[in-house]
Amino acid sequence: MMGFAPRFGGRQDLDTIDNEPKIPVVAINKTDGEELKAMCQTGITMVELSTRLEKGWFECPLIDVFIEGTEEPEKYVLLHGHLDSWHVGIGDNTTGDAALMEMARIFYKHRDKLKRSLRIAIWPGHSTGRYAGSTWFADQFALDLDANCIAQVNCDSPGCRQATSYEKMDWTNEVEDHCKQAIYDAVQEEAKGKRPNRAGDYSFHNIGITSFYKLSSSIPQEQLKEKGYYPVGGCGSNIEWHTEDDLMHVADYEILRRDLRVYMTSIYRVLQANLLPYDFRKTADEFMETIRQYQEAAGAHFSFELAASEATVLRRSLEEFYSELQLLQMENLSSPAVREANEKLLQLGRTLIPINFTRRGKFHHDPAVQIPALPDIAPALQLAGLEPGSHRYRVTQNHLLRGQNRVVWTMKEAQKIIRVQ
Numbered sequence: 001m002m003g004f005a006p007r008f009g010g011r012q013d014l015d016t017i018d019n020e021p022k023i024p025v026v027a028i029n030k031t032d033g034e035e036l037k038a039m040c041q042t043g044i045t046m047v048e049l050s051t052r053l054e055k056g057w058f059e060c061p062l063i064d065v066f067i068e069g070t071e072e073p074e075k076y077v078l079l080h081g082h083l084d085s086w087h088v089g090i091g092d093n094t095t096g097d098a099a100l101m102e103m104a105r106i107f108y109k110h111r112d113k114l115k116r117s118l119r120i121a122i123w124p125g126h127s128t129g130r131y132a133g134s135t136w137f138a139d140q141f142a143l144d145l146d147a148n149c150i151a152q153v154n155c156d157s158p159g160c161r162q163a164t165s166y167e168k169m170d171w172t173n174e175v176e177d178h179c180k181q182a183i184y185d186a187v188q189e190e191a192k193g194k195r196p197n198r199a200g201d202y203s204f205h206n207i208g209i210t211s212f213y214k215l216s217s218s219i220p221q222e223q224l225k226e227k228g229y230y231p232v233g234g235c236g237s238n239i240e241w242h243t244e245d246d247l248m249h250v251a252d253y254e255i256l257r258r259d260l261r262v263y264m265t266s267i268y269r270v271l272q273a274n275l276l277p278y279d280f281r282k283t284a285d286e287f288m289e290t291i292r293q294y295q296e297a298a299g300a301h302f303s304f305e306l307a308a309s310e311a312t313v314l315r316r317s318l319e320e321f322y323s324e325l326q327l328l329q330m331e332n333l334s335s336p337a338v339r340e341a342n343e344k345l346l347q348l349g350r351t352l353i354p355i356n357f358t359r360r361g362k363f364h365h366d367p368a369v370q371i372p373a374l375p376d377i378a379p380a381l382q383l384a385g386l387e388p389g390s391h392r393y394r395v396t397q398n399h400l401l402r403g404q405n406r407v408v409w410t411m412k413e414a415q416k417i418i419r420v421q
């Protein structure tokens, strides 16, 4: 399969055509930076740098594997990772590509036992194009992803030296319990996760797909401190990340086996579950907490009363919905009631995930930057610092009014999905 992607800034459309960066940026690691600073302190230091920009539309290879399940073959988990790397890139992301190929081999071998399908994508354009490969994929298969993708799972930098901890995982809230349990059962480790950014090929928030894992295991926090390692974004926290030293010594076969167990357990359980293991009560709890924080920050300058009370109503409706689901626990996937319940769980994601992770509409893409929780009402954090009555203050209030409308309306839509007929 071939896609076309510009090698800068992902895949633009007319809304983003002018966002192309114009300033060349050079990044150096901390150690070299310290050396440079020390040299500057001793007197005049001359540094020469040059950049070469290759700009255009390039044909890129993209691997797309589909392993068909037996009971609900149209529904699939999308498992993915990036093929391109910096320099040799053993820890980021050769180990991930090896893991994806091994999972393809094992799941294919046992495909007669899979209830749902597994789609594995290995794409280009992760660093050279800021997620252009996954964005192309999200655009190309948008309608099918919307109808059939039950979860998306990223596999980046597993199997790296000394990376024995699972305290830096990513997941959307509704799968927190599922992920923690799967990790514990696979490797007997307590895991911690956080809200995923629009980074690391998480190009599916605007469609509203439940998501888990991005980077894999990591060197434990205390060991990182002991070693004095600065934070990096891959290679299991080994600082060879994105340097010429990301070579074979960064990979660890035993750790790769552990990470594979984590990925396979987590994915297999979603493929086999009669009822999808998604708990959107956690999402409603997260909304309530986010709104509370925004209200606290905005003080008397804006009232989030509407959003707060709607979140409470949503939470209550979800409680009823989940107690109804209890009655289906013993039924299997062929039951129409189970299928209907799963469809509702998918639709809850399609509805609630976009308002929590995106500003732009469905099938569009937000820029790959930090996006706060319930971004439409996040400017609440700045409001109290503005001069009351000033232009900026009033515009921010307008923004929050519109934002709150979108958030409240979406929570009402979510309730329509789960309302018992």
Ligand SMILES: [Zn+2]
Binding pocket: 082, 092, 093, 156, 157, 234
């Ligand atoms: Zn990576």
